[in-house]
Amino acid sequence: MQKNVISQFVMDVIELGSFVNSPPHGFTAERRAGCTLVKWDQEKSCVFIDEIQSSKGKVIFCNSPGREITVRTLGECTDLRRQLTSKTIYILVSACSNTKVEEKTNREVPDLGYYVVAINGSHPMIKWEMERGLDLTISSVAGESYTVDVDVSAALQGWVGENFHIIVDAEKVKPVWKDTHFTIKYRSDALFDFPYWFGFSKRQFKVCFNNSAGLSDGCIVLRV
Secondary structure, three states: OOHHHHHHOOEEEEEHHHHHHOOOOOEEEEEEOOEEEEEEOOOOEEEEOOOEEEOOEEEEEOOOOOOEEEEOOHHHHHHHHHHHOOOEEEEEEEEEOOOOOOOOOOOOOOOOOEEEEEEEOOOHHHHHHHHHHHHHHOOOOOOOOEEEEEEOHHHHHHHHOOOOEEEEOOEEEOOEEEOOEEEEEEOOOOOOOHHHHOOOOEEEEEOOOOHHHOOOOOOOEEEO
């Protein structure tokens, strides 16, 4: 892929089964008994996906730290920031129907399935949003622990638009997106980290953009 094409890539939404069956560039999927191992190029991607029990078996993204990333030094924090703003970020989201999003159930797989969201952290618009959010939420006070939720729901909804539907039993279903975040945990060794112990160190920011930047807002239909 040419460099100018890569720079224009902002976001993609891929059904998990399609992702595993036809892995994108930099990913490979190896089927084992009862599970699928997904390997990826760590030089180009940040994968924040936990082990998944899908409708077709277990899916494991090798070397992924999962949805929660823990850093313990400012050096690790700086390195994570560099990765988030220079690589493609992959997280797993759940698609649910409006009628079932609040329904309590023992099913492990959401009723509309899992989707992998890919976000180009090096795209100028995403990079600016990510850096701004990190600057606003991560304290420079030495010795303070904190937890930051990076929520991509606004970016996801802005990308797919209002006309996005999933076809289920020949009917169009507008999904409600859940689990649209990943978490950065900074853990200090300070013994008297009162904000953390009293729950005052939790922060959140949303990564978002609007289609006025020239992004398509046309109808996108995914099939499951």
